[in-house]
Amino acid sequence: MTPRTLILTTAAALTLSGCGLGESRLNPFNWFGGGGGGASDGGTAMSVPARREDPRPPVAEITDISLERATGGAILRVTGLTTEQGWYDAALVPATRETAFDGTLDFVLRASPPPAPTRASTRWSREVTVALYLTDSALAGLSAVRVAGARNVRTIRP
Template identity: 40%
Template sequence: MRIILTTALVSALALPGCGGSSGGSAYNPLNWFGKSRNETVAPEATNALIPQKSAFRRERAAPEGVAVAQILALAIEPAAGGAILRATGLSPTLGAYDVRLVPEFDLEVDGPLQTLEYSLKTEYSTRSRPAAPQRSRELTAAVFISDEDLEGVRTIRVTGAENARSVRR
């Protein structure tokens, strides 16, 4: 009992000696990394440990997609710094995924436009797609349009396979 008590007393007195004094101690694991320092990194410096191209992932082109059958609704909602264009379409069958609004214009080439035209496109799975009610086949996609892109635009139009909808200012 006397040996255990002596060992506990010695360790209890020695442990604060390893504590955080102003200079720090090399024996205290909490002081091993020290305080953080601000460093500048050259912009062209990259991490050599992160590969630029994965050996396991194949490069594939961006899927073009299939136009949605009908455009059911189109709305523009104001947002900070621009607007959100939201389109709802109807798919002919189930199994649609990756729904997106694809721009059919190029602002750098075309310059200021009067009409912004988008297509509502999606991808379909290869599995069998049973018939389903309309509510379960509705698809919604949205895109943010900045104030700079909206400058001078009078009409925004979204097209599908069978119809198109547009909104005006």
Template identity: 40%
Template sequence: MIFRIFGAILLTVGLSGCSNGVSLNPLNWFGPDDGVEMVTLEPEEGWDFAGEDYRGPVAQVTRLSVERASGGYVIRAVGLPPRQGYWEADLVPENDEKPVDGVMSYTFVVAPPLWATAQSRPRAREIHVAHYVSDIRLGSASRIRVIGATNTLTAGR
């Protein structure tokens, strides 16, 4: 066994010195250095995706609860998209996370799957998300609303 390993190393070192035009050099097996420069289509300043949000509202908000936490509240919501594979869920605050008429509003957003997925049962499609809101940020709000594509749920704190 040791002779095979030693022989393979010796053969690789010996063939790396070959430069008679025959492609026996293992260093050139995956493309010879022909002076061609690879070019990319990426802009020099890079791609700017910071301003774009590719997520949309979840089809249906099925459950909402507001639970007391240290220094604020935790908003928990469950959404039901039309099929499996939705990801990157979040509760996006409306109105710069300021209460309007005593109601704090959030939109439940999700990213669609990148390929075709099965519909499956509702329990398998559920998406759970949570968001922390401090007492200071909540201010005088007495109700919290979570908005989906087809419905809205509201809970008191």
């Protein structure tokens, strides 16, 4: 073995041995902030992100709810009434759990309020309508769909 081969083999062995040192500066996975070695925060190897609460408030009142059959499932249509004009980005947000043990699917109708106060005006101008497609598999074993607003809850049975 030539001296050059010996030096290259030794350098490669030392470099690779640094990979086994989890928090070591010799570990190339740590060179650019990757933190490829052990768990430095004492956490698990795979962490699940915490579920964030939706910042949009619930609409004031649920005025109408319907479940219309469609190909391969049904369309849940919900109309809510806001306190003033200009609410936007409305959505049916699953409540704390997707399906309750009693076969009920819970949602909250949420929307973003206008950036500045607006007039209350007419009832028609404060309505928001949202639709959500539910597949047949989501409807299987379902006894009710419940949608909540700030002041009331409406339930429909499939």
